[in-house]
Amino acid sequence: MEKDINILAIESSCDETAAAVVKNGREVLSNVISSQIALHTLYGGVVPEIASRKHIEKINQVIEQALAEADKKLEEIDAVAVTYGPGLVGALLVGVAAAKAIAFAAKKPLVGVHHIEGHISANYIEHPELKPEFLCLVISGGHTHLVKVKDYGVYEILGRTRDDAVGEAFDKVARGIGLGYPGGPKVDKLAKEGNPDAIFFPRAHIEGAPYDFSFSGIKSAVLNHLNYCQMKQKKIVPADIAASFQQAVVDTLVSRTMRAADEFGFKRVAIAGGVASNSAIRQAMSEACEKKGLEFYYPSPIYCTDNAAMIGAAAYYEYKNGVRHGWDLNAMPNLPLGQR
Ligand code: KG4
Ligand code: ZN
Numbered sequence: 001m002e003k004d005i006n007i008l009a010i011e012s013s014c015d016e017t018a019a020a021v022v023k024n025g026r027e028v029l030s031n032v033i034s035s036q037i038a039l040h041t042l043y044g045g046v047v048p049e050i051a052s053r054k055h056i057e058k059i060n061q062v063i064e065q066a067l068a069e070a071d072k073k074l075e076e077i078d079a080v081a082v083t084y085g086p087g088l089v090g091a092l093l094v095g096v097a098a099a100k101a102i103a104f105a106a107k108k109p110l111v112g113v114h115h116i117e118g119h120i121s122a123n124y125i126e127h128p129e130l131k132p133e134f135l136c137l138v139i140s141g142g143h144t145h146l147v148k149v150k151d152y153g154v155y156e157i158l159g160r161t162r163d164d165a166v167g168e169a170f171d172k173v174a175r176g177i178g179l180g181y182p183g184g185p186k187v188d189k190l191a192k193e194g195n196p197d198a199i200f201f202p203r204a205h206i207e208g209a210p211y212d213f214s215f216s217g218i219k220s221a222v223l224n225h226l227n228y229c230q231m232k233q234k235k236i237v238p239a240d241i242a243a244s245f246q247q248a249v250v251d252t253l254v255s256r257t258m259r260a261a262d263e264f265g266f267k268r269v270a271i272a273g274g275v276a277s278n279s280a281i282r283q284a285m286s287e288a289c290e291k292k293g294l295e296f297y298y299p300s301p302i303y304c305t306d307n308a309a310m311i312g313a314a315a316y317y318e319y320k321n322g323v324r325h326g327w328d329l330n331a332m333p334n335l336p337l338g339q340r
Contacts (some may be wrong), residue, residue, distance in 0.1 A: 004024055004132055005023070005024055005025075005078045005079070005109070005316060005319065005320075006021060006022070006023050006029070006070075006072060006076060006077050006078050007021070007023075007025075007077070007078060007079050007080070007081050007291055007312045007315050007316055007319065008020075008021055008063070008066065008067065008072075008074075008077045008080050008081070008094045008102070008312075009021075009022060009061070009080075009081040009082070009113070009308040009309070009312030009315055010059070010063065010081070010082040010083070010098060010099050010305060010308055010311070011061065011082075011083045011095060011118065011129040011306055011308040011310075011311045011312040012055045012083065012087075012091050012092065012094050012098075013086070013088065013092050013095070013115050014032065014046060014051065014083070014087055014088060014091060014141070014142070014306055015035070015036040015037065015040055015046045015054075015091075015273040015306075016033050016035050016036065016305070016306040016307070017033075017034040017036070017052050017054065017055050017059055017062050018031075018032060018033045018034070018062065018096075018306065018307050018308035018311075019059075019062045019063040019065070019066035019067075019073055019308045020032065020066055020307065020308035020309040020311070020312050021066055021067065021069075021077070021312065022072035022125075022309055022312025022313055022315075022316065024130055024257075024316060025121075025312070025313050025315075025316025025317060025320075026067060026124055026125060026313065028125055028309045028312070028318075029069070029070035029071075029072065030065075030066045030067070030068075030069035030070035031066070031302070031308065031309040032062050032065045032066045032069065032306055032308070033062075033302075033305075033306075033308075034058045034062050036050070036051060036054050037181075039054065040181065041099050041180065041181050041182075042178075044175060044181050045171070045181060046088070047268055048088045048090055048091065048092060049090065050217070051088060051090070051091045051153045052088070052090035052091050052093070052094060053089055055094035055095070056094050059095065059098045060098070063098065063102070065293065066287065066308070074102070074106045074108075075106070077106070077108055077198055077317050077321070078101045078108070078109075078111070079103075079108055079109045079110070079111050079315065080102050080103040080106075080110055080111070081099070081107050081110075081111040081112075081113050081311055081312055081314075081315030081318075081319075082096055082098075082110070082111075082112060082113065082311070082329075083093045083095060083111040083113050083114075083115045083175055083311050084099075084113070084114075084117060084325075084329055084331055084332055084335065085114065085204060085331060085332030085333055085334065085335025086098050086113065086115055086116075086142070086143075086289060086328070086332065086333055086334055086335045087115055087207075087331075087333060088333065089331050089333040090167060090267070091118050091332065092332075093331045094329035095331060095334055096330065096331050097114075099329075100327055100329060104130075109273050109319070109324045110325045110326075110327075110329060111202040111315045111318050111319050111323055111324065111325060112323075112325040112329050113314045113315050113318060114314070114335055115306075115311075115312045115335075116143055116145060116337050116339055117153070117155070117190035117314045117318075117337065117338065118310040118311040118313070119138050119140065119272040119273045119310060120136045120138060120149060120155075120270070120272050120312045120314070121286075121310050121311075121313040121314035122136060122272055122299040122303040122304065122307070122309070122313065123136070123270045123272060123297045123298070123299055123309035124301065124313045125144025125303055125310070125311075126299060126300060126303070129299050130268065130270070130297055132150060132151045132152060132154070133148070133149060133150055133151070133266070133268075133270070134149050134168055134266060134267075134268035134269065134270055135147070135148060135149070135257065135260055135261055135266040135269050135270070135273055135295070136149050136269075136270045136271070136273045136275045136278075136299075137253060137256075137269075137270070137272070137285075138271075139165075139166045139167065139253065139271065139273045139274075139275035139276055139281070140165060140166075140167050140272075140274045140275055140306075141159075141165060141167035141168060141171065141182075141184075141274055141275075142165050142167070142168075143160075143165050143273060144160060144161035144162070144166045144213050144215070145157055145159070145161075145163045145337075146158045146159040146162045146211050146256060146257060146260055147269075147337070148264065148266075152235055152317035152318075152321065153314075153317055153321055153323075154319075154338070155319055155337050155338060156178070158211040158258075158260055158311075159209065159210070159211025159212045159256060159257040160212060160213065161212070161213040161215060162206060162212055162214045162274055163214050163215060163216040163330030164214075164215040164216050164219060165215070166215055166249060166253070166271070166275050167184055167274055167275045168214060168215070168220030169215040169218060169219045169249065169280075170183050170187050170218075170249075170275065171183040171184065172185050172219050172244050173187060173222045173241070173242070174187050174221075174298060176223050176226055177190075177222075177226070177236075177241050177242065178238070179238070179242075179276065184274065184275055184277075184278065185277070185304065187242045187245070187246060188246070188277075188278050188279055188280065190239050190242040190243075190287065191239065191242040191243040191245075191246045191280065192241040192243075192279075193239040193243075194237065194238075194239030194241070194242050194243030194244070195239075195240050195243055195244070195245065195326070196242065196243040196244055196247035197247070198237065198240035198241075198243070198244050199225060199240060199241060200244070200248075201218050201221045201222060201225075201244055201245055201247075202217055202218055202221055202248070203218075203248055203251050203252050203255075204217045204252070208260075210256070210259060211256055211259070211260055213253075213256065214253065215249070218245065218248055218249070222241060222245050225241065226241070226254065236258040243301050246278070246309045247280070248281050248294070249281075250280050250281055250284045253281060253285070254281075254284050254285055254288050254310060256271060257285065257288075258288050258292065261289075261292065261294060262292075266294065267294055267295060268284070268294065268295045268296075268297065269289050269295070269296050269297045270296075270297040270298065271296050271297075272298075272299060272304065274304055274305050274306070275304075276298055276304045277301040277305070278297065278306045282298055285298075287309060298306075310336070
């Protein structure tokens with residue numbers, strides 16, 4: 001039997017300070033997340049400088065708690081993993097510095113992980129049977145990527161957003177209809193009370209790039225609708241706006257994903273990232289996959305949002321592939337997704 005590999009993973013790319021211990025890439029021994037949402041809500045979005053400072057305050061405590069909850073001492077850890085990009089540079093730096101210091105002091109290998117690879121790998125945690133190849137739609141506050149997962153650590157990006165990420169569009173629409181930050185979960189909830197066919201919002205298509213996305217048009221269409229209603233003194237129905245906006249987003253995401261599954265002959269489809277918690281997206285994607293006889297995978301909400309367990313899952317396969325980073329590992333705010 002192979003020896004178990006326990007990885008201490010750290011994530012601090014945006015506004016969650018997180019640490020986890022993951023065994024053999026699939027078994028989460030602990031998953032600690034310290035969220036800064038309440039703090040950034042005051043400003044209606046993430047303030048990078050505040051995020052960095054909060055990470056510094058929290059990181060050691062979160063790491064200690066992750067080790068304690070996993071009932072592991074540092075000596076029992078096989079490697080230290082950390083998100084080193086993409087993300088907010090100051091925020092990333094805190095995690096990278098902490099991981100380097102711990103790995104150096106405890107004489108453990110250091111494994112840097114790509115944040116999106118982490119989101120994709122969140123699907124491994126609760127689906128032991130899931131292995132590459134599969135198609136993964138990564139939808140979060142910072143990213144909208146349709147990715148071919150060719151092997152562990154080997155990715156091909158089929159499409160990406162040309163402007164706003166889908167989570168950003170959710171957050172801006174939420175702000176427009178007065179729901180506050182973070183808007184995604186609030187739009188999701190309110191949409192359940194609205195009519196998705198009440199208002200038609202555009203579904204953008206990009207000539208010659210069938211798998212790319214654009215969400216700035218739909219965001220503007222929602223804001224224009226609000227202005228129009230105010231000018232004409234028409235009644236604004238936030239639930240209908242939320243439902244109609246969400247329906248347009250769902251149609252766009254599902255149609256692109258299904259087209260790619262058909263064209264490339266995928267049998268398995270996964271979603272990942274904060275927006276993958278959205279109930280309408282989960283339902284529509286699940287129905288579309290069932291119609292085509294495809295297996296559909298999605299993580300529990302706790303593994304959709306930024307967390308370190310997903311970084312530990314991704315790091316296990318990187319570690320097995322011999323990836324080791326040096327003490328010169330740096331935060332890379334625009335790190336491209338790996339194509340080993
Ligand atoms: O993955 P994540 O936690 O952070 C990034 O890496 O960006 O994603 C956060 C995004 C936010 O834009 C939030 O509004 C959105 O995910 N989100 C949702 C839902 N839950 C979170 N969007 C739509 N529906 C939801 N239920
Ligand atoms: Zn994320």
